[in-house]
Amino acid sequence: MVNTEGQLYTIEGFAAALIMLMTAYLVVNATSIYTPGDTHISDMQLEVLGSDALAMINTAPNGTSESPLQTIVETNDGAMFGQIFNNIVNNRTNPGQDHIQFMANVSYVKSDNTVSSTTLLNKTRSLSGGEHAVRVSEWVIVEKKFPDSDSLRKRAVLVEVLLWRD
């Protein structure tokens, strides 16, 4: 004689097993966000470094001179920016340099009150699209006339730098 009374226990066993496996899967996924080496940590490190470097360049070495960043923007000296920024951001206490690449542009308000952007430094290495790049910025007061801005006067411009690791 055949009946279906026994089948119920087997289904419950399968259900319990599946629940346990799903719980384990969820737990594994939930804890993985704390795993060291996640990209957000290296992003944070890059952002801190970039912010520090920009702030340093925007600080004059003494109370009587302009900051290097002011001079760079006023003279549009991208090569000088590349050299100074590279020395700061890739410097380490141990022998050897880091391998951080970067590009920079300057945003300003035009005479028609719209915002325009100009390249200060082209990218030091081509972006492949897979990099975890971060953007840092610093406001600078400069005395300059941009080609499409109004007269020569002091104005606030935003220097933005995009950084990524090789």
Next chain:
Amino acid sequence: MSDNCGNLSVDFLAGFTIFIIAFIWVATMIPGLLIGLQAHNIDYDAVAYRTGVILVEDPGAAGKVIPGAPCYSGSDVSTVSGPWESQSDKCHIARFGLAVSKDTPGILDENKVNRFFCWTVSADPNDREKFSYPIDYQERAIFGDYPYRFNISLEVAGEERVRSIGDVIPDGNYGYIRRDVQIKGSSNATINKTIIQTKYWSKENVTTDVFTIHLNCTKLLGDIRHSPHQVDYRGYQIDPGLDNIIINITDLNTLHYPTSKTTTNLSSITINPGNMPLGAQYTYIDGNATPVGTLPSNVMSNISLVFPAGRVISDSMEVANPQLYITLTFKNTNPDPTINGTYGDWFLNSSMSGPFEYDYNMANVTQPQLQNGVLEVAVW
């Protein structure tokens, strides 16, 4: 006749077996899952970041470390005043921090840096000044219940050696942060022959010469918009209570007239108000690397006054007496009496011209400069 009692137990056995196998498999995974939950293991980067922020963006604080912490006998924790780097007893330091102020993140104070990197591995109970690795740093910079090991290093442009605290960084898993910083140096004044002969050369034959240096703390601390660019920034401030004050007086041997003496007698150095004698341990004569020790003393050409931050001029002194005068008294008692029949000669003297101003005038005082550097923190 048959019944189905036996069939039930076999199916139950199959379901129960599947349940137990899955249960055992998941149970064996649990220890592996918990490894990732060990707090000290996963937050190395967070601790390194926090330590970097404390060191680079915070000026630190004096005060007792923690209730019940071991203090050396005689330490009076109720009388803590001044910044942490000027505490001669490390028991009075609550938190490290290298920034000049909270308003200047990334600008480090050279005195804080020098004190921070003054350390030793072995704890000497009689040494109140040097810090012991790792315990003193764990309590004041790293924090946390877990006894993290760490390495903190600082490289300053122009310095050959890299300053470092801690163990060798392991090859394996550790947290890391790097901060780009600037280190604020000290101001200093060099009073040379040109300056002296222009303003501070007494053209009278006297046997006692007095030369005074004025530190106007009200102006030094209040008016820091001194530059042509109106820079208002503590990174360039001269603060006699927090900074080293260095004064070099040179070419003294060329000042004697009409005699041809080559030495003079430095009788005393005092600070006013109060006419308080300044310790001769801060006075260096004629290029000697060790302080003169006692006064009076003979001087040929150079005097260097090096007042370490907080040791001679304190924060409280700045508040109580914002006008500080440092007075040097010289005795020229043995000139050649045959010359013009006089018993004195011309020498360094500010009685007529008024004191030498130690201020933001670049013609008189070399202003504090910022040096680039990089600070790295590794924690494991």
